[in-house]
Amino acid sequence: MLTSQRKKAILEALECEGQVLATALSKRFGVSEDTVRRDLRELAAEGRLQRVHGGALPASPAVAPFAQRQDMETGAKRRIARCAAAMIAPGQVAIVDGGTTSALLVAQLAPDLEATIVTHSPSVAVALAEHPRLEVVLIGGRLYKHSIVSVGAAAVEAISHIHADLYFMGVTGVHPQAGLSTGDYEEAYIKRALADRAAETVVLASAAKLNAASQYRIGDLTMAQTIIVETATPETLTAPVEAAGVSVVRA
Template sequence: MSSVSYLPEQRRSEILAILSRGEPVSAAELAVRFSVSEDAIRRDLRKLAAEGLCEKVYGGALPVSPSAQPYSSRAGEDRSRKEALATVALTLLMPRQCVFLDVGSTNALLAEMLPSNLDLTVVTNSVPVMAALMDRPGISLFALGGSVGGQAGGMTGAQAVSDMERYRFDLAFLGTCSLCPETGVTAFDGDDAEVKRAAARNSEKIAVMVTTDKLGARLPHKVLPMEQIDYLVSEGEAAQQPLHLYQTQNNQILTTANVDTNSVKEK
């Protein structure tokens, strides 16, 4: 318990510093730390959440992930960074693969960049991926059913999960809201997380593409642990989150800095 008396603004600044490191906060623990009531901490967290600085959850708060925004708001953000990730991801593709492309703005850019000479079969629950590939020669496109969510930008729910069981993927690119060494991939929405888990169950290999601002964040719904990820495509080292923390015995880490993108096949 701290003997220092904090003003509400000072408390919120300290709480925000913890969240900025990608760490969740507990109202009970913060109350002890600042020697105030849990009600006072909950008021602090509500104010931070109202300002868009955290994600309020039962018992505390989580760092804000870019994926908390509706798809339409984040589709055009950081396009050059996401294109660099997608360019690296293209090196993972082989002829005649069956590939799952999950919802997410980086996966949508990957769809735009897919070559037409690999005879790929693409299965997706993403509306933007469908739009990018529906008239593309050399690619067989299949779509999952389900309810369309504006935040996810595609189909989620029981129908999408049921449809997933009809396929077997060589490689699945999971849309990634957050990635943490301890919890792996996590998501904001439970239905979205369930679709991702179904894709992982039905795929030989799993790949995720993440910008550095998603590293270290933890969200409420578990998708899969780091040990089940085969390929992590990232921009490189991030403050407080060096990439060696994400290395497992089975995965391969590819970055935009150390992969020869000149070998990528053009459309």
Template sequence: MLTEQRRRQILDMLKRDGRAVAGELARLWGVSEDTIRRDMRDMASAGLLKRVHGGALPVAAPLPGLSVRRGLATEEKRRLAVAAVQLIAPEQVIFLDGGTTTAEIVRHIPRDMALTVITHAPTIAAELEAHGAVDVVLIGGRIYKHSMVSVGPTALAAIERLRPDVFFLGATAAHASDGLTTGDFEEAAIKRRILERSLATYCPLTLDKLDSVSPFGIAAIPELTGMIVVSEAEDTVLEGYRSRGANVILA
């Protein structure tokens, strides 16, 4: 089998199975494991996959800017938001991450529900303008414009003094073995610390984010209280997360 044929089939396997194991491919194709590792190393350098111990995982597609994301998968995000709001009780302290799905959560919170909502996203704080029963706490810091959230030491220092009841976490990718990931190092650190400070953490995920990996880790799947996905998610895909201890909530 020619090099280009092998590499095309590796990409097909990642798309189909969500992972590729070097040893298995070497036996299947009758080549050395070093050959497969070299293929994967070159493909990782080209940004086509992510190398992990023993094989490779798919790379999450580059995330478009916030203004573009507002118009993507709107019905799916609405369903995720409806399911998320069912996990909120009056008088709780809620931390909302940045992003378009969490903005949709705000739109489905009853206007008369008394809550304290903390966020490090000024766009999320603005969405709460019409919620008269909600006290809003905005965390400051340097704005990471791609997601419009505060990052850096100022934001971290404020988060250290918080203890939210529920955190709705946003991630750009989720994988059963690699966990939740995102595309920015500082943003990942902020998300990770909010999770550690929160009593419960739920992550709503659109289907395009499943079985992919972004560069910077947030948390392992068992660290979540639950992951929220729409009911169209394939059982074979969800089983990988459940086998890692995930509580999957279907929207």
């Protein structure tokens, strides 16, 4: 079998099975594990999969620069954002993550809503500057330009003083085995810290993020109590989430 044929078969197996193991692929193709690992390295370098110990998982496409992600799955993200915005009740403290779906979320908030929004995203804070009734708390720190959010020790310190009702978490990967993941090491720490300070964590997950993984793990699926997906999301993608005990809301 040619290298290109093996790689195509690996990607097809990932799509069907959600993960591949180097040992099993070696036996399937009749080649050494070193050969399979080389194939996996090359596919990972192309952004086609995410390597993990012993094999690989589907790679999330949601790691493109912010400007590019604004045009990805816009309709689905808007529906998810609308559903999330409706969860915020008057008087609550809600943490809103950075990201393109979060930007759409704050645009959906009713003009008469009285609540407090905590965010480490300058763009989210600016979008709410003209809202007549919302209190906005902006967490500072070093700016991570890819997602336009604050990260670092100063941000973690500020987060430690918050008690929130809800945290709307943005992720780049939701996978039954790999859990919740993102593309930046420090951002993963910030998301864990925010989840620790909220009574309920709600993950905003368009279809491209399901059954996919990125380099840095935020935590298990059960870090979230709820995951919002689009209505047309296949049951094959949501069933493992529900099996883990996480509620799935279709928007």
